[in-house]
Amino acid sequence: MIAPAVPFPVVVFDLDGTLLQSVPSLTRTLNVQFAEDGIAPLSEAEVGLMVGEGVGLLVARAYGARGIGGGDIHDPGHAARLARFSARYNADPVTDARVYPGAVETLRALKDQGIRLGLCTNKPEAPTLVLIEATGLAPFLDVVVGGDTLPRRKPDPLPLRHVLDHLGATPDQALYVGDSPTDAACAQAAGVTLALLSHGYSRVPVETLGAKRVFDSLPALARWVTDGAGD
Numbered sequence: 001m002i003a004p005a006v007p008f009p010v011v012v013f014d015l016d017g018t019l020l021q022s023v024p025s026l027t028r029t030l031n032v033q034f035a036e037d038g039i040a041p042l043s044e045a046e047v048g049l050m051v052g053e054g055v056g057l058l059v060a061r062a063y064g065a066r067g068i069g070g071g072d073i074h075d076p077g078h079a080a081r082l083a084r085f086s087a088r089y090n091a092d093p094v095t096d097a098r099v100y101p102g103a104v105e106t107l108r109a110l111k112d113q114g115i116r117l118g119l120c121t122n123k124p125e126a127p128t129l130v131l132i133e134a135t136g137l138a139p140f141l142d143v144v145v146g147g148d149t150l151p152r153r154k155p156d157p158l159p160l161r162h163v164l165d166h167l168g169a170t171p172d173q174a175l176y177v178g179d180s181p182t183d184a185a186c187a188q189a190a191g192v193t194l195a196l197l198s199h200g201y202s203r204v205p206v207e208t209l210g211a212k213r214v215f216d217s218l219p220a221l222a223r224w225v226t227d228g229a230g231d
């Protein structure tokens with residue numbers, strides 16, 4: 001059932017940079033592999049600019065920043081580098097990963113209004129499921145789609161449309177909450193209203209991405225939605 005009295009009966013969240021501070025764990029995992037390869041480590045600031053379009057591009061860009069593989073997922077050595085990264089990250093995505101302040105309370109506040117919640121991330125499904133359990137987000141999420149759940153990922157509208165279909169919602173009934181140009185393009189292609197968090201990992205200023213609203217914290221977003229999502 002769709003709750004009729006709230007402006008957005010369905011709210012769908014991105015994960016990395018929106019609900020979850022994942023760059024510390026991604027950076028640590030990359031740098032362990034870089035040390036094995038004799039490559040100088042990357043900073044969290046550098047890795048933050050590489051997140052949001054899936055793990056394949058993250059690994060390609062990370063090596064590309066050190067002159068290996070040209071940032072290209074079609075480079076002959078890429079598949080092996082990605083497999084090593086995924087094996088290590090998927091074995092422990094949780095250490096050093098933290099939710100942003102108020103994340104659990106935000107999901108609870110929206111649920112308490114009868115709003116149904118979804119997750120639409122480009123992070124692969126396996127570590128996503130581990131992370132949402134470990135951080136206490138899982139009980140609030142009615143549907144979860146990862147970057148490898150479906151044949152196409154964001155910015156393609158398919159994963160967001162899949163979430164809405166699963167919840168029985170039309171695009172105009174939903175709000176998508178993200179942090180990056182990938183999220184903005186996905187929401188626009190799906191015809192879904194967009195809100196952005198400025199605390200995440202966008203390569204461009206979030207104010208330029210066409211969101212209905214930009215928030216600096218999850219509690220601010222929650223207040224806006226539960227107060228009626230006015231202008």
Ligand SMILES: O=C(O)COP(=O)(O)O
Binds near residue numbers: 122
């Ligand atoms: O790029 C990723 O792997 C994850 O990014 P997202 O959760 O922001 O979609």
Ligand SMILES: [Mg+2]
Binds near residue numbers: 014
């Ligand atoms: Mg993100």
